[in-house]
Amino acid sequence: MADYEGMRWVKCDFQVQTPEDGAHWGDGDTRLGDPRRPLRTPAPDANGVVGPARPDEQRLQEVARAYLRRCHEVGLELIGVTDHNFSQKTDPRDWFLTHLVEQNKSVAAELGREPLYILPGFEVDVGYHVLCLFEPAKKVSHVWRVNKLLCKLGLDENERFRQGRPMPLRRNGANVSLKELIELVQGEHNGIVIAAHADQNDGILSDSRHIEDYKNQKLLALEVTSNPPSKRILDILEGRDKAWARSACHPAYVMSSDAKSLRCDKNGAPGPNAIGYRHTWLKMSKPSVEALRQAFLDPQSRIRLMGECPSDALTHPRITKVEVKGARFLDDQEVYFSESFNCVIGGRGSGKSSLLEYIRFAIGYEDPAAKSDEDDHALQRKRKVLRESLTVGSQVRVTFEVGNGVSDTLVYEPGRAVGPERWLDGREVADLKTVLRQLQLQFFSQGELSRMTSGSQGQAQVLSLIDAAVGAPLLQLNARERELKARLKTLFQSMRDAARIQSELDEAKQESVELERQLKAREAVKDDSAQSQLALEARRHLTRLQEDDAPIVGTIEQVLADLADAPVALPATASQWPNAEWFQTTASQLEEGRAQLAALIGQALSDYRQAKASVLCGDGARATLIAINAVQERFREACTARGIREDDIARMQELEEKRQAKLRLVEELQKRLADVQKEANKFPVVLGELHQVWRAQFDARCTTASDIQASVASQTVRLTTAYMGDESSFRAAWGRLAPPDKRGKLAKRWDDIGEDLFRRWQQRADASAWETIELARLEPTLLDTAFRENLHVPLLAHLGSEDVRPIWEDVRVSRVSDGIDVELLREDGSVAGAMSGALSEGQRNTVLLNMMLARGEGPIVIDQPEDELDSSFIYRTLVRDLRAAKTKRQLIVATHNANLPVNADAEQILALEARDGRGKPRAKGGLDRGDVAQAVLDIMEGSEQAFKRRSEKYHF
Template structure:
């Protein structure tokens, strides 16, 4: 079983059994497999997947056609066309043995024994004589369970609404026994333009059928019906109960029938919008859940704790949609979709590419797969969903950032380009601000260098006036003399140790007496040793004598140096120097400062250039932001027009000063500036505020702040002023709802109305905003049932024709009257959710689950209906 979907159906197909058939020689009027195969294959080739065989007064061909249909994927329903008092009618039964049997029983009712036969000898159909058209449609519907239709209802001589055919046509049209009325026949018939003439307050379910009698016309007058999978008689019945949602004429019929009120046209059945087509969960509370989703409206129903909200939060998590705005929704998913659980979503993107998204219950990012292989692409670049958990739509009304993002969804695609332009401007401004900051710092250092250079030059000038250079030279010469005297003394002090080393080296090695050693060698060594020792003694005596004489002279030298040094230091102090090295340091410092100061003109020129660039970039940023504002304003106007009179969206251009006020609070932190002063400043635009900052304190006072605050503002650095200059003041979005029931509107800001009225407005906007899948958890929580029926259901039905909507709900109006393509009914034990039923409402199991969950069961539903009837 699956969701309901569009199929091309022909509800009136004749066989060779028809007296007026034009198929040619196909083996006679009796059923044969060969022609059944041909007829069915021709329909399949034409894209027709559902047909009703409606020969006049016979069901003979149904078994053969049904068998051929099963081979070619064409569902064949049994039916008959009959006429009473010239009026042609059709009865259709389910494509089952029981349906076929019921059809035969009804045919026997139409032509009982002793009445004219169903077909003449020439196989022409006889009219029935057992009752009036009104009696027969009632009997067919109530007694024999048929779906009754009026074929070619405006056709001359045979159509229900043709002149002089049926004098009870209005009664039949309003009886409820005839489900649908074929427009084919007289396209200028009054009933097509003015259905009230026959239907009164009832709304007709128009359709078109082929009345096929030859292969050349197969599929030409087929109609699109939204039917369950597989189609059943209940599917057909639901289509005619909900014609606005389930019946569409092929586009090529618009020229002929476009002026018939209520008709809708469809150019192909394949959805063209992004959508989820499957959700699979392993592990966690929803272990084993596997559902196929329809491209339109899908409803998740179940009792409290069955897992409706968790299902939505799993999809949100898997698609990496923005996190829930409430802790309850966030905790719901964390508690029921554990870290070892996995969700796999089948998705179709806006360009109709198919992917899978898989994500576990932990914080690991989702993977985007194509053909089972990881693409490595971020999910958000290919697919997104708009998710509103319980109460989140109401919270959106108070969230300015969220409202702007919400509005951007339905804005012109150029909005993305405008935002990209804004980001480009901000990146370039960031680079320029960095350069300006460096130049500001460099020029600040240069300014300090200029002051230091003046001081150093003054010190050098004073030193020069007092002959500092001559005194420094004398000091340096005195230092050199000191070094020479010290070296002389050090030399003499070093000779003694050398002489002692020489004494140690004169120890003569012993040489034994031997006949191989001449006596002269030993005597020569002894004599040399004696002479060297005498020389060493002489040297040591000379050293002691020299030191005795030089030390007093050194002391006298030191006294002279000290006196001379004192004279030099006094002279240097008069020149403003603390020591001789100070002059060289000052000279080096002066050279360094002169090089730094020499760069100032070029730096100032570069600063002027950067300021000009910065001004241009600020203007480009303002242009980009104005473009964003204009596009949002257009989007707001379009949204207002789409919603239509009940809700409107107003854009107050660049009026949200929250970011500016926060920035000013940050920049003035610790300066004892009161909050009311900051708020007054934030009332001005950044451009006005910066102009005042660059002017005088009086200009700031004119903006409403005190002189004290103005002084503190003037102390802000250039970098902080630039932060203010590029601060964003985005649009302020106001959503208003019309609370008047008269022609005179009464608009109120949704932030000032009741929760129900607020939810009403935000739900209306959410339904028409964007084209990506819209997922809402229990939108009815703050809404009254009357509004759900009057507004939400109508909007859901309309929006679901061009956008996928998934709603978790416990309100029966949404899935039933909204005609959900797929209803997922959930129940749960303590630790696990389970699927009770899944599919279209056409399926008995789904319908039963919906009655039990949404209505409290058949008895409760009947008891309420009885009470309502009693009250009337």
């Protein structure tokens, strides 16, 4: 996705040495000579004139290209070149880094890759080793600046090494402190400081004398050499070691190869301390020092150590690109989205809501909370205006992926004259909706969360969310519930199954008897069968003895035939050769030797055949064969006597399994027949199964509710569930049974009896409230109100009446909804309120959104959620939940609240602005891009000055 400008994972190695440091470089074949650019006399020109000798840079260039190629081979995109004290050389043309920068583009072009981001820098000693890195070098002058800075730090070019050893950093006769170094590098020269191999002997964490340096809040990162770090190091980095604890956040930690070699093993894997041996993944829009700084300030979101690219493991559905053409209020544009968190920002009229609604229109997404046009006139008017802004000829294209790299583009042309308004570009499908459902998109326009949680809908939405999260197991239980309800309603029709079951039972019984008879017959010849098998084994071995040497004998016979062929004769000219007599004598001797060899081999072969014949064709062999035949004949006679075939013996296990299966079938059929015959007892059994399914549905919801609660990153939600505890659902079912004549005493007390029934059921925990009524047939006092007012008999008579009985039967096998409530917790764990009680609209919406973010994998698109959320919870809970959710699913949010793109760390920010009456893009990318950060500051904070003025009054 070359046009994507948001943040992505970049493979980095922040500490690579080069052949510049010959004392530490480990490869002889890439070591640089001295001088590095030997003088070469050029070839004479056309006039025979030889020019002056010139420095030859070919070797430097070749090694630089090999170095760059190896970086590409291991997949690096960014390297920090940190040779000790930069270089021992004074001429920039002698610096290896100069040639790395110069050869970078051509090597990348040769490999078909983007050029490396080369961060020039150096490693210095301030009592421990420290890396200093600067903006990516694109030309040689960028390298010169780094050299000059090292001079400014106190290490002039001729003072950096003594007898080939790098000197510690000193300035004005004193050691340079980390504080000084950071102020100069990070404060004045836009660089970044990293404590090198901090967990080693020459690292900052090796000695408690460096504690105060470690506590310097401007030290943003350090390097470790193992993943995970040792317990001691991890205790320091995570603040558990009180002696090393920093007052604010601890530095990020990264891994680098500290490369001193290009070598690799036979599989191409880097060797220890070779290029690519250790690496770090950093999330950034475009590599820069600012990108590093921001990543070090937010390592949880932007840093991963070692392994494959983190985004490779993400296979969740996502929208990758949206193109809008011909819209009335939005400029033609292409918007690329990150697979993680995307924020659309802009002032009023900039088109941010329009962009999101166009996605909704294109997908054809239906609002799950919509009630009717009359319920929200403002929303309907807004959507009408937005639909009309897509005039005939306008087009919205949505490119999306629902699997690993499987991409489709949906095209939406409203008012299209010929053909459908929606179709997939380059692919015909029978049902477009089925394809789009795989995207699993959730869409929330402005005000939609509030509509979803208004009135009693909040708890219903939570229950619906839990059911969707349970997924396939609940769908299976629901299917089982429907099956059992159908069986209960048609129970009496099963009587005619009795005859069929009886016939099947008789057949199965007889088959089991026949199988048992066959097994007994086979058991009688079991010993003879075993002896027959041994005889067969002996016969096979005898056959092998007779035949196995045939290939060897054939080979020997071929050798004899070859030896019989005449040897190579001497040519006619042999008599004229030097020492011709010797050739003649030698040929005669070799021919005689060849004949003797053939005779010996032939005699040996003949002797072997006689020996074999005497052994295998003698009396012993014949007696053995007679014994084998006798054993096999006895077995055949035993099988004949019992009327079975010889190969039937091998089927004994199979027959036994069949017999056991038949016996199990007989047992099952007997049970089923007994169930049918005992008709009166079947209904309670099936009804019990239905109650078990109801309980299993509840258990599945409880488990998922617990999982959702645990998945909410901010841990500000607590869910409680009650088995069939939704009283409004009970009242609706009870109302179906109410007497139609409201004048009677029973009708007047109907609601009171229902309340009494529901309360008594909850106390007793019967299978359902309806079963409590059935139990009241034998124990009238269970229904206290009906019993006291002598309505018990009229109630049961009413339920058994001709008109009401079918309804009662349907109600009796109908489920009361499970009760669900959600509590919103404060940071101290105290309860702010419950959805069923005193939660404000914003708090209810916060609860619902937190839960939606916690489960699922499809994209969530939300238009300005802060308008509907409790402001005190946005940073404390929503930001944390967004950060957790974006690692598992795609989020696309239009917002005015800076907490969302900044603190939730959006990978892609699209800033829109209104110009010439249309929404136009202003900037796009991550916050590590300067123009994006400025857009966020202007749009969401009012400007840098406004932000600073406000901060001055906040008592920070």
